[in-house]
Amino acid sequence: MTTRRGFLAGLLATGLAPSPSWADLGGPAFLAAAKTPQGGYLLAGLSDQGAIRFTCPLPGRGHAAAAHPQRPEAVAFARRPGRFADVIDCRTGARLARLEPPKGHHFYGHGVFSPDGSRLYTTENDFENGRGVIGVWKVARGYQRSASFSSGGIGPHDMLLRHHEAGQQIVVANGGIETHPDSGRAKLNLPQMRPNLSLLSLDGDVQDVMELAPDLRLNSIRHLALSADGGVGFAMQWQGDLGADLPIVGLYHPDTPPRLMGEDDPRLRHLQGYGGSVAFTPDGRKIAVSSPRGGLVQVMQIESAEIIQEIPLADVCGLATTASGLMASTGLGQVLTLDGPTVTHQQSHDLAWDNHLIRLG
């Protein structure tokens, strides 16, 4: 039997060594940011059982990350108002480069690569102009800034790449909240706030904009998930009065009205107006949201829009799709898998897992 090592050695001998790929890593399946007990911050690669495959220190609190589609390379973003994004070699945890946003901009904590891996897109705040921006970076040139365009709204947060007949699209959750580094994370525009979900071409042409009804204008559209059929799941964070009865998860398909999950179910208030992460089940028939404030994961059936399951989990936030169900991470260091009704504690680390769990591949 040909061993993997022997096979690679053979390739090396023939000069046919492939460039490094994700397969070289011994299978990290997810990326996640965390805080250490000493108060430091890191990015970790996790196996599909939640075991740590590598860690890489970060200079400040991280948030999401973007994985290069081919090379075992990821960009870890600082949490907003972020001033860094570190490119990390996921084989070793070594930092390959540090991106800094242009003057007058900060990162929001999310980004994606183009499908061919040639470009990185980042959500940014052009804070002097109160404008949401997508930054474009050329990967081959050591992540050189090459362009930027409007995100289609204020406060772009999560973003995803969506495959479409006519090509690739960027989906951006424009949370609607204006902030300025001079005032930290203070929300400057609640009276005018109007979040949206924008569909953009890779060149920044606006192809569709979704807004919810005016009575939901304080519901900041913040995080996204994509289903196999191109549906976009979004999770929101309510900025209005506490105790309001609100949908937190919605579904969007271009050209059809958005659908809100669990409306009129009083259990929505268990989420305390706060969706952390959102993920589809692998069959695409359910969508789940984490709420660290509510200390639970709620699962909704897409067809009926009904809440079908609640899983209490203290300080849960990271949530991602796995081959068989969902994986969740908590600020108490837990990593769990949720497969239908079965909740399995996979790992417990001496780390506080931050939002998010980013799936590789």
Added chain:
Amino acid sequence: MSSPLPQRIALPFFVSWKVFDVKHLLFAVAAIACLAPPALRADVVDEVLDDQILPGMQALVDSSAYLAQTAQTHCTPEGGKLRDAYDQAFDDWIQVSHLRFGPSETKNRAFALAFWPDSRGKIPKTLAKHLQAADPALLEPNTFAQSSIAGRGFYALEFLYFDPKAASAPAAAYRCTLAAVMAQDIATTARAIQQDWQNSYAAQMRNATGRYQDEAEVKQELFKSLNTGLQMLADMRLGRPLGRFDAPRPKRAEAWRSGRSQHHIVLALQALHPLATALADGDAALIARLDAAFERPTLRALRLEDPILAGVADPAKRIHIEALQQEINDLRTLIASDLGPALGVLAGFNSLDGD
């Protein structure tokens, strides 16, 4: 129908608390607590179950059954038997309303008893529809139990009894029967919760090998309910009517129609205090800090003299309500910093500062 209401001290909102020497009452309670030597302390979980949860649920069953019985023959609450029955049952619910896990969450039972806050005005909308339609089918208990949750429970019943528009609905007979069905539904739901506690859930908490993996998880569940109760107090019962200084929202006070807003704050504090004490598990210094931190807002709440929290809109009175909210938030901070870690509960990394 169970036996009539056991004689307990019922203190409707309109009884002025000033007639009691509250401070001495609290000291007396503290003194009694001190008589029990630490060596004889029961297990924390047993203590909470046997002294708080199970008797609390039994009280709710008894008083809601009495309310259901009274509602069959009475329809106007003013100053009479129905008012007392309503007050007692509602009191008993408020005192267990922080126990939002297990039996109360099955089939949305807690929401069926208490749909509050009602930020979208679903209660008045649902009841207006019911009164308009005057459908006899709705009066059948099983049908009613399947109807909109906003039209059930203590807050819907309050609306039927105390809202002038509902009280003057043309179909007076229908309204009275609907109220009686609603009261019976409350009693049925309360009974279902209590039965689950008695028949299985208490045992699952005592022998933590299934639903709860160990005793630590059970204590964490109780700790969570303590926090749920305090959060409800600070953010909902006080935060919602307080609104902003330039935009107070007095009509968001809980149960203002029946004049019970202030009273609920007192009741909740009085129910949460022994839970916190039990969870402190004999740590005398911590218990003393908790006693002091509970005593401040409890005394202030008792002395507000503002049954419906109308003072939120009056700057001179508002400061006392804001101070009360602050004292409850201080209490939450103390509990998070001094009680949580001993129970293995650390402040939430994501819940406090997510993105």
